[in-house]
Amino acid sequence: MTSIPTIPLGHWVSHGVDYLTAHYGASLNAVSHFIHSLISLLEHGLRAVPVLIFIPLVAVLSLLALGWQRPRAWGLALFSLFGLGLVWDLHLWHALIQTLALVLAAELLILIVGIPLGIFAAQSHLAEKILRPILDVMQTMPAFVYLVPAVIFFGLGLVPGVIATTIFALPPLVRLTALGIRQVPAELVEATESFGATWWQLLWKVQIPTALPSIMAGVNQSIMLGLSMVVIASMIGAGGLGNEVLQGITQLDVGKSFVGGISVVILAIIIDRLTQAFGQQRKE
Amino acid sequence: MDQNAAKIEIRHASKVFGREERLALDLLDKGLSKSEVQKRTGVVVGIHDISLNILAGEIFVIMGLSGSGKSTLLRLINRLHEASRGSILVDGVDVTKMKASELRALRRRAFGMVFQNFGLLPQRTVLGNVEFGLEIQGIPRSQRRERAQEVIETVGLQGYEQRYAAELSGGMQQRVGLARALAADPEILLMDEAFSALDPIIRSQLQDDLLEIQDRLNKTIVFVSHDLDEALKLGNRIAILRDGRLIQVGDPQEILSHPADEYVSTFVEGADRSKVLTARDVMQNVRTAANPKDSPRVVLRKMERSGFGGLMVIDNGRRLHGYIDLSAVRSQREKEQLSTDLFRPIPTADANAKLVDLIQIITDKGSPVAVIDARQRVIGVVDKSTILAALAQNDDGPTVEENHADPTPAVAMASVPASQAESSASGS
Ligand SMILES: Nc1ncnc2c1ncn2[C@@H]1O[C@H](COP(=O)(O)OP(=O)(O)O)[C@@H](O)[C@H]1O
Ligand SMILES: [Mg+2]
Numbered sequence: 154m155t156s157i158p159t160i161p162l163g164h165w166v167s168h169g170v171d172y173l174t175a176h177y178g179a180s181l182n183a184v185s186h187f188i189h190s191l192i193s194l195l196e197h198g199l200r201a202v203p204v205l206i207f208i209p210l211v212a213v214l215s216l217l218a219l220g221w222q223r224p225r226a227w228g229l230a231l232f233s234l235f236g237l238g239l240v241w242d243l244h245l246w247h248a249l250i251q252t253l254a255l256v257l258a259a260e261l262l263i264l265i266v267g268i269p270l271g272i273f274a275a276q277s278h279l280a281e282k283i284l285r286p287i288l289d290v291m292q293t294m295p296a297f298v299y300l301v302p303a304v305i306f307f308g309l310g311l312v313p314g315v316i317a318t319t320i321f322a323l324p325p326l327v328r329l330t331a332l333g334i335r336q337v338p339a340e341l342v343e344a345t346e347s348f349g350a351t352w353w354q355l356l357w358k359v360q361i362p363t364a365l366p367s368i369m370a371g372v373n374q375s376i377m378l379g380l381s382m383v384v385i386a387s388m389i390g391a392g393g394l395g396n397e398v399l400q401g402i403t404q405l406d407v408g409k410s411f412v413g414g415i416s417v418v419i420l421a422i423i424i425d426r427l428t429q430a431f432g433q434q435r436k437e
Numbered sequence: 438m439d440q441n442a443a444k445i446e447i448r449h450a451s452k453v454f455g456r457e458e459r460l461a462l463d464l465l466d467k468g469l470s471k472s473e474v475q476k477r478t479g480v481v482v483g484i485h486d487i488s489l490n491i492l493a494g495e496i497f498v499i500m501g502l503s504g505s506g507k508s509t510l511l512r513l514i515n516r517l518h519e520a521s522r523g524s525i526l527v528d529g530v531d532v533t534k535m536k537a538s539e540l541r542a543l544r545r546r547a548f549g550m551v552f553q554n555f556g557l558l559p560q561r562t563v564l565g566n567v568e569f570g571l572e573i574q575g576i577p578r579s580q581r582r583e584r585a586q587e588v589i590e591t592v593g594l595q596g597y598e599q600r601y602a603a604e605l606s607g608g609m610q611q612r613v614g615l616a617r618a619l620a621a622d623p624e625i626l627l628m629d630e631a632f633s634a635l636d637p638i639i640r641s642q643l644q645d646d647l648l649e650i651q652d653r654l655n656k657t658i659v660f661v662s663h664d665l666d667e668a669l670k671l672g673n674r675i676a677i678l679r680d681g682r683l684i685q686v687g688d689p690q691e692i693l694s695h696p697a698d699e700y701v702s703t704f705v706e707g708a709d710r711s712k713v714l715t716a717r718d719v720m721q722n723v724r725t726a727a728n729p730k731d732s733p734r735v736v737l738r739k740m741e742r743s744g745f746g747g748l749m750v751i752d753n754g755r756r757l758h759g760y761i762d763l764s765a766v767r768s769q770r771e772k773e774q775l776s777t778d779l780f781r782p783i784p785t786a787d788a789n790a791k792l793v794d795l796i797q798i799i800t801d802k803g804s805p806v807a808v809i810d811a812r813q814r815v816i817g818v819v820d821k822s823t824i825l826a827a828l829a830q831n832d833d834g835p836t837v838e839e840n841h842a843d844p845t846p847a848v849a850m851a852s853v854p855a856s857q858a859e860s861s862a863s864g865s
Contacts, residue, residue: 343517344556347627348570349544358572362560 196254208237218430236419252393256379259318271330288324314391322378326371333367369432443490444657450523455480471680482681483509496658498672506681507661549618553630555610557602564598570621592616608639626658669713711792716808719827720817726751733769755814
């Protein structure tokens with residue numbers, strides 16, 4: 154049996170990464186700087202609100218978003234009060250805000266990149282053909298894989314955490330944006346064109362508003378995926394609630410892990426219900 | 438505006454869907470049918486080599502079976518489809534050669550379009566939908582609100598301004614569609630099976646409303662329909678398409694009385710002719726009539742000769758005095774002159790009266806109807822048998838033909854001067 158030579162795939166990728174850091178260091182720095190400012194802005198903003206105002210505020214927001222006449226809205230409001238109260242009581246408020254800032258920063262980047270990509274994919278068959286396999290790979294690639302290049306390009310800390318989260322959580326928004334826009338009835342698009350609308354008017358006045366429920370579902374899914382990255386991102390120093398879980402694991406402290414984990418779940422449930430409510434409100 | 442000017446000229450327009458456009462057009466030119474072309478080239482034929490003019494101020498109906506190319510033809514007019522060949526002129530300017538910006542300007546200024554499934558924005562209110570076209574034009578909010586409100590009243594939607602489109606019934610939604618199309622006061626309305634999705638009563642109402650609105654606004658309307666009754670009711674002229682080709686263009690009477698081929702006749706068979714044909718189309722000439730100055734003896738002789746048991750009484754000025762029957766004349770056999778007491782009233786109708794209304798009169802009154810012109814002069818007569826004959830015929834009927842061939846109502850009164858008879862003849 155002759156041995157087949159091993160293709161040096163791993164070698165090539167490493168070389169590529171080296172090349173990029175060597176030649177695009179300046180741009181990478183700029184990106185890093187931008188993301189860093191974004192996170193600290195968000196974090197400072199969130200911390201500016203005292204906990205005892207923050208928590209009731211979330212409860213009120215739940216009532217507004219879901220409609221105060223509905224029992225479900227009151228359920229969510231109560232859940233927010235007790236859930237967030239619990240996190241605060243467990244001395245995890247600081248970590249929670251850090252995690253929230255990270256997830257929001259990543260979501261902001263996801264929106265900036267994902268919605269235009271989704272629109273592009275909806276309108277061009279070629280773009281769709283190119284994007285589809287890339288999105289498939291991004292979504293099925295184990296999340297850990299994103300950590301290494303993120304660290305190589307951006308070092309340890311929050312910034313690579315946000316980048317890895319962004320990449321990992323981007324696909325559903327692109328897909329659902331494209332889907333929503335492609336599902337706008339052809340007659341509606343024709344009607345709009347028949348009135349002499351420009352491409353831009355068609356997009357803003359008809360396609361995006363009509364696709365909004367689908368786009369909001371994409372936002373919801375990507376935030377949920379982002380939250381699921383929190384623990385993994387903490388492995389490269391992103392801190393926050395993920396850090397609690399990670400420390401619990403390394404110290405074999407089940408209680409600590411559990412407490413961190415339950416805090417992530419509480420945050421996830423609140424964000425999930427709120428973003429869903431925003432998506433559905435438009436439909437009615 | 439010149440009523441007879443062509444507002445839209447379609448010249449040798451073809452539209453085929455597929456890669457092998459050239460080849461498909463060549464084959465079509467050689468006379469191959471839509472299905473043959475599709476089999477050979479995979480190209481789907483929308484329409485081929487259609488030329489026609491649509492006049493300013495008319496309702497022009499495009500008719501044909503599903504898939505015959507009606508929507509395609511309509512969409513070539515505002516270039517929602519690009520023509521594969523040929524040109525489309527709107528006010529003399531070729532739409533197919535316009536730059537994108539010119540096309541947008543034309544669409545904003547000249548066209549309003551109404552769709553089968555309404556094409557309304559579900560997330561907007563009625564008002565929001567109606568002002569949509571104006572918003573696209575960049576008209577300031579207060580101004581477009583005001584205009585939208587006006588149009589909402591035109592189509593009878595007042596009170597519904599703040600409702601969401603999806604909450605309304607189909608008929609109401611299509612009123613919104615119509616209002617949206619009218620909002621920018623376009624010269625041309627393009628309506629693609631606009632009423633086909635509605636149930637018959639609502640559809641009929643909207644047809645009436647459209648006719649009434651058209652009376653006031655005098656737009657050029659291109660209306661696609663697969664329903665012959667609708668086409669006959671709305672259309673000033675009708676074009677009939679089959680498999681992408683133009684088979685016949687004509688006014689409703691022409692289509693009914695001279696169908697161009699088998700296909701059109703089959704279409705026409707199902708039509709409710711009584712709503713289209715008018716007194717003018719079916720009336721008989723008054724061959725024999727009594728003159729008020731006739732002596733009873735003369736009248737009796739006229740009756741004997743014609744074989745009628747009664748005659749209309751018409752004077753030298755061809756004005757109608759009434760109807761007289763045999764027994765009444767007999768009772769006065771010895772008198773010098775007919776007594777006017779014997780004349781019984783006879784119903785009259787305008788030459789444009791629809792058959793359906795004549796039937797009503799004839800069954801109610803149990804007597805024939807005299808057809809009179811604007812100056813109250815008799816130009817013909819319609820009775821039960823005339824109507825039955827007209828409704829029974831499937832193609833060119835003898836009655837219609839007779840009137841076309843001989844426009845002179847040959848009222849058999851020796852005293853009526855021929856010239857007068859000629860001048861009052863109202864042909865088609
Ligand atoms: N966008 C399109 N792509 C391919 N074929 C089309 C398209 N639009 C219409 N056709 C075809 O063109 C023919 C005429 O269609 P259409 O004008 O919609 O007919 P109608 O309105 O009379 O029902 C049909 O055979 C239809 O399948
Ligand atoms: Mg159609």
